[in-house]
Amino acid sequence: MRNIKSEIIAALLILLFAHTAFQKYLEHRTFLHTLESSTLLNPIATFVSWSVPLTELAIVCLLLFPLLRKIGLLCAAVLLTAFTIYIVYMLLFSPTMPCSCGGIVSSLSWKQHILFNIVFIGLALYGWYSMRESNDPNNNIAIRRSQTPVT
Amino acid sequence: MKKYLLGLIALVTAITLNSFTVKTSKHPTVTKNFWYTAYPNDSHANDPNYYILTGNDGTDDPDCPEGSIHRCGVIAQDDGTGLPDLTSAYTPLTRR
Numbered sequence: 001m002r003n004i005k006s007e008i009i010a011a012l013l014i015l016l017f018a019h020t021a022f023q024k025y026l027e028h029r030t031f032l033h034t035l036e037s038s039t040l041l042n043p044i045a046t047f048v049s050w051s052v053p054l055t056e057l058a059i060v061c062l063l064l065f066p067l068l069r070k071i072g073l074l075c076a077a078v079l080l081t082a083f084t085i086y087i088v089y090m091l092l093f094s095p096t097m098p099c100s101c102g103g104i105v106s107s108l109s110w111k112q113h114i115l116f117n118i119v120f121i122g123l124a125l126y127g128w129y130s131m132r133e134s135n136d137p138n139n140n141i142a143i144r145r146s147q148t149p150v151t
Numbered sequence: 152m153k154k155y156l157l158g159l160i161a162l163v164t165a166i167t168l169n170s171f172t173v174k175t176s177k178h179p180t181v182t183k184n185f186w187y188t189a190y191p192n193d194s195h196a197n198d199p200n201y202y203i204l205t206g207n208d209g210t211d212d213p214d215c216p217e218g219s220i221h222r223c224g225v226i227a228q229d230d231g232t233g234l235p236d237l238t239s240a241y242t243p244l245t246r247r
Contacts, residue, residue, distance in 0.1 A: 007154075011161040018165035026169065030233050033203040037188040064158040 006073065009127035010063040013076045016120060017063075021056035024049075040089065055079060070131045077124035084117040182226050182242075183209025185235045190246070191221040199234040215246045 024031045028049060035045035059079060062072030091110055108116060185202040187195075195201040202225060205211040215223035227241030235241060 007157050011157040014158050014161040015165050015168075018162050019168050022166065022169045027233070030203060033188055033200075037186060037203060060162065064155060064162070066154050 003131055006069060006127040006131045009123050010069050010073065013073070013120065013124060013127075014060050014063050017056040017076065018060050021053040021060070024053040024056075038090065040086075070128055073124045073128035073131065077121050077128065080117050080121045080124065084114060084121070087114055087117070183229050183235075184211060184213050184224060184226055185209065186213050186224045187222045190223060193222050196222045196243070197237055199230065199237055202235050204229075204233055213244055215244050220245050 032045060032049040035041045035048050038045075041048055056079070059072055059075050062068040062075060064072075087110065184205040186205055187201060188203055189195040189201045205213050205224070209229065213224035222243060223246040224244040225235050225237070225241050226244065227235035227237060228239055230236040
């Protein structure tokens with residue numbers, strides 16, 4: 001059964017992750033320098049600079065295919081949560097605040113960026129939850145109306 | 152195919168948007184703020200590769216906090232690649 005809500009949410013997340021992933025690869029040197037200036041990520045800056053956009057593109061692939069969309073929505077929520085935790089950590093403990101977000105997200109202030117992430121985490125979780133509900137056989141109208149037992 | 156339509160539209164839009172997020176200001180007299188990423192090691196202070204633009208395409212202040220008197224950043228022209236042009240006049244910033 002087609003779930004329009006989760007499709008729209010998945011499309012928004014695809015737009016967000018694909019855009020930021022391509023931007024990180026296009027400006028890879030800037031992204032790498034930003035990570036190197038972070039005391040938290042400096043030791044693994046090179047690894048993170050390649051793996052984060054790759055993870056974002058992997059989530060895009062999961063979200064594109066209906067059968068994998070549920071996992072994609074959950075992974076998107078987890079990744080966005082990790083990004084938000086990193087931003088909060090940098091706000092609290094880092095003397096400098098470079099931004100390596102990518103694309104239009106770079107134009108947001110830090111508070112706006114956190115709010116932006118929280119909204120998308122909420123959307124991803126809502127999309128995942130609505131897919132869970134639509135997969136629940138107790139909510140399937142066709143089964144409830146059926147006169148004969150469904151095997 | 153309908154199942155993939157919205158997702159494909161979003162993907163194509165994202166790729167297209169990247170064409171419109173290139174740096175808009177390549178005017179040579181515009182100066183920008185850059186952080187020095189090798190603090191407190193001042194030996195790379197003259198190497199542009201050890202600088203990075205501050206937020207909002209270099210318009211945010213570097214906000215050098217309290218600390219040793221070492222290079223914190225510079226206010227300089229962008230050489231067109233997101234790095235400071237240290238061959239022209241620039242303003243060094245230090246952590247006090």
